[in-house]
Amino acid sequence: MRVVKVGSALLVLMAAVSGAWAQKSETEKGIDKYREMIADGNPAELWEAEGEELWKKKDGPNKASFETCNLGQGPGVVKGAYVTLPRYFSDAGRVMDLETRLAYCMQTIQGISEPKVTSYNQGDHKKIVALATYVAAASKGMPLNLPQEHPEEKRMYELGKRAFFYRAGPYDFSCATCHSAENTRIRLQALPNLTTNKPAGEAYTSWPAYRVSNSQLWPMQQRLNDCFRQQRFPEPKFGSEVTLALSTYMGVNGKGVASLAPTIKR
Amino acid sequence: MDMKKLPALALFIGLALIGGCAMNYTAADFDRLGKDMMKASFQTRGQAHIDRINQDEVNAACSAADLSGKPIDAALQRRLEAAELAKVVYPADGKFLGDWRKGEVEAQSGRGATWSDKAGEPNGGNCYNCHQISKAEISYGTLGPSLYQYGKLRGDSEAVVKYTWAKIFNAKAFNLCTNMPRFGHEKMLTEAQMKDLMALLLDPESPVNKN
Numbered sequence: 110m111r112v113v114k115v116g117s118a119l120l121v122l123m124a125a126v127s128g129a130w131a132q133k134s135e136t137e138k139g140i141d142k143y144r145e146m147i148a149d150g151n152p153a154e155l156w157e158a159e160g161e162e163l164w165k166k167k168d169g170p171n172k173a174s175f176e177t178c179n180l181g182q183g184p185g186v187v188k189g190a191y192v193t194l195p196r197y198f199s200d201a202g203r204v205m206d207l208e209t210r211l212a213y214c215m216q217t218i219q220g221i222s223e224p225k226v227t228s229y230n231q232g233d234h235k236k237i238v239a240l241a242t243y244v245a246a247a248s249k250g251m252p253l254n255l256p257q258e259h260p261e262e263k264r265m266y267e268l269g270k271r272a273f274f275y276r277a278g279p280y281d282f283s284c285a286t287c288h289s290a291e292n293t294r295i296r297l298q299a300l301p302n303l304t305t306n307k308p309a310g311e312a313y314t315s316w317p318a319y320r321v322s323n324s325q326l327w328p329m330q331q332r333l334n335d336c337f338r339q340q341r342f343p344e345p346k347f348g349s350e351v352t353l354a355l356s357t358y359m360g361v362n363g364k365g366v367a368s369l370a371p372t373i374k375r
Numbered sequence: 376m377d378m379k380k381l382p383a384l385a386l387f388i389g390l391a392l393i394g395g396c397a398m399n400y401t402a403a404d405f406d407r408l409g410k411d412m413m414k415a416s417f418q419t420r421g422q423a424h425i426d427r428i429n430q431d432e433v434n435a436a437c438s439a440a441d442l443s444g445k446p447i448d449a450a451l452q453r454r455l456e457a458a459e460l461a462k463v464v465y466p467a468d469g470k471f472l473g474d475w476r477k478g479e480v481e482a483q484s485g486r487g488a489t490w491s492d493k494a495g496e497p498n499g500g501n502c503y504n505c506h507q508i509s510k511a512e513i514s515y516g517t518l519g520p521s522l523y524q525y526g527k528l529r530g531d532s533e534a535v536v537k538y539t540w541a542k543i544f545n546a547k548a549f550n551l552c553t554n555m556p557r558f559g560h561e562k563m564l565t566e567a568q569m570k571d572l573m574a575l576l577l578d579p580e581s582p583v584n585k586n
Contacts, residue, residue, distance in 0.1 A: 271409030271412075272409060275430075277427060279488055290518075296503060296514050
């Protein structure tokens with residue numbers, strides 16, 4: 110990451126001293142301003158529009174649309190679905206998040222026998238990205254409210270918690286290494302404390318997000334994938350239990366927080 | 376996701392429910408299921424081998440402590456810290472300081488050991504991700520303490536030099552459940568690279584100490 114050398118000794122001193130959480134440094138204020146500027150006009154809207162088209166499009170061997178797909182709020186109901194995922198689905202007999210549920214509808218309703226969703230933005234996953242953005246946007250502003258009624262939903266929360274604190278790999282990193290304290294950052298990237306309500310809810314619902322740095326739209330599965338890559342872990346399989354468990358853990362921790370998705374990030 | 380397994384899984388869960396399989400999990404059940412889940416959910420990619428998911432005694436103990444929200448048992452901590460210290464390998468030639476200029480480059484680099492990094496290429500130290508180090512670099516993290524003026528504040532006695540080496544080599548020797556990786560013990564950095572980082576921190580000519 111190229112660094113802009115700042116001439117002012119005062120500025121550097123402030124930056125150095127602001128390891129103290131007392132006030133934001135000029136650097137941090139600058140980043141906040143940058144975020145404000147890029148938030149006006151989010152390219153995620155393009156994916157949202159594409160997702161809406163795909164939702165209604167008759168596709169697959171069954172020439173069927175997603176309009177009977179049940180995301181938890183009833184067949185075809187999109188509004189409010191995102192803030193109650195992951196959840197247990199009795200027809201599938203398991204907990205599913207948004208992306209795995211969309212893949213499930215792709216399979217069972219459209220008749221695509223083995224949706225190609227294991228590589229980010231390749232094959233059928235391209236459609237999942239757009240559909241996920243569309244569905245998430247429909248819950249914008251609604252409070253996170255993942256169900257914790259079914260034993261499987263509760264089990265996912267407990268397993269998510271264990272995954273969150275699981276240290277491994279050559280760096281001994283767990284999610285908690287970076288995401289369990291207040292007011293810390295990697296380089297200049299602020300780190301949300303995912304064990305507490307407001308930061309967990311905001312972080313969780315800020316995905317799907319458009320990432321300026323690589324011009325890509327990332328839903329949660331891809332965000333988790335890249336976390337584990339940077340942790341020096343092996344790769345989490347798409348839709349695997351650890352991804353569902355961690356989403357459940359974050360979403361439940363963030364209960365009540367108003368959904369932000371889709372957002373724009375650096 | 377392997378969609379083919381879906382009907383089989385649904386059938387299994389259905390049978391488990393009908394069979395009256397205990398759905399009342401204990402904390403120990405969740406611990407065990409959690410470990411099983413970590414093994415089953417991951418796969419080798421590039422140089423990130425599935426074996427990385429295995430925990431050694433340190434990681435297992437510290438993960439359990441983190442999960443409980445309570446500090447690790449003091450006696451266990453002392454025993455494991457001593458064991459980690461015993462694993463530190465000091466330079467055979469007795470020289471601890473390399474080139475601080477190279478050290479700064481290594482400290483800046485966030486590369487290495489991920490599945491998108493080429494195996495066999497030198498790893499970076501990732502140091503600025505967590506630490507302030509030189510005065511000029513304002514893009515630093517705050518997960519670890521500031522290392523600015525590290526040598527200036529501590530001097531370069533044999534004790535300080537040996538401690539600093541061991542800390543970089545195996546940070547768990549001094550604070551078992553620290554967030555800091557074990558760069559030497561896990562072979563993430565070479566001896567030469569660690570000597571360069573030592574110079575960055577301790578060489579009086581290093582920008583860390585010159586101001």
